[in-house]
Amino acid sequence: MDKNTSNSGIEGINNVPWGTRVSCLFSKKEDFFQIAVPYVQAGLKDRELCVWVYTDHFSCEEIISKLKTSIDDIDTYINNRQLILLNYNQLQFKNWDFENIDINEIRKEQMKLALYKGFSGFRTVIDTSSLSGSHVTKGIYLEHERTKSIYQFPYIEMCFYNADEMNVFQIAEIINNYNYTITKHEDEFKFIKNIELSIQDNQKKREKETYEKLLEVLPI
Numbered sequence: 001m002d003k004n005t006s007n008s009g010i011e012g013i014n015n016v017p018w019g020t021r022v023s024c025l026f027s028k029k030e031d032f033f034q035i036a037v038p039y040v041q042a043g044l045k046d047r048e049l050c051v052w053v054y055t056d057h058f059s060c061e062e063i064i065s066k067l068k069t070s071i072d073d074i075d076t077y078i079n080n081r082q083l084i085l086l087n088y089n090q091l092q093f094k095n096w097d098f099e100n101i102d103i104n105e106i107r108k109e110q111m112k113l114a115l116y117k118g119f120s121g122f123r124t125v126i127d128t129s130s131l132s133g134s135h136v137t138k139g140i141y142l143e144h145e146r147t148k149s150i151y152q153f154p155y156i157e158m159c160f161y162n163a164d165e166m167n168v169f170q171i172a173e174i175i176n177n178y179n180y181t182i183t184k185h186e187d188e189f190k191f192i193k194n195i196e197l198s199i200q201d202n203q204k205k206r207e208k209e210t211y212e213k214l215l216e217v218l219p220i
């Protein structure tokens with residue numbers, strides 16, 4: 001696999017560039033796990049540090065049980081700290097106060113840890129199903145702005161939103177701010193690719209590569 005990409009584990013998306021952010025609109029728990037489990041499984045297989053942030057809609061035991069249906073040695077990954085399961089309360093969120101808690105700083109610390117421990121990359125599962133009302137729109141916008149600075153890192157992200165709690169404008173905001181959005185229609189998963197956002201990300205990467213090449217030829 002290209003060192004600049006990561007296997008998402010999701011059929012229909014497959015390999016993605018580092019910095020890719022994926023959203024998933026779900027209504028049922030089984031839909032949530034049907035996407036989250038293979039995504040985490042692929043990350044563990046490729047020796048990435050995997051962090052799963054869950055809300056009170058799920059228990060840690062329930063998540064582990066679902067993971068065990070596809071990953072036999074899940075306890076080993078947990079004991080070796082390659083898989084970290086965190087309740088959002090452990091991140092000191094209070095009413096999902098995105099303005100005062102910069103999740104991006106948490107990501108950067110986890111990325112440093114991943115690289116220090118020799119992992120090939122870092123991926124997250126973020127369950128946002130406790131978001132409601134204005135917190136949804138505010139959270140989506142602030143998260144998009146803050147993650148602009150980490151697109152070049154070996155990092156990918158999967159955010160889950162409860163579709164039953166979203167209005168049409170919030171869903172449009174989600175689609176507009178993620179590289180991919182996964183939803184289910186007539187019992188089949190559908191994948192929406194944000195072409196404009198992907199083009200912007202590619203332009204940023206090319207600019208960074210050009211800058212690095214320029215530094216190589218400039219006299220010191």
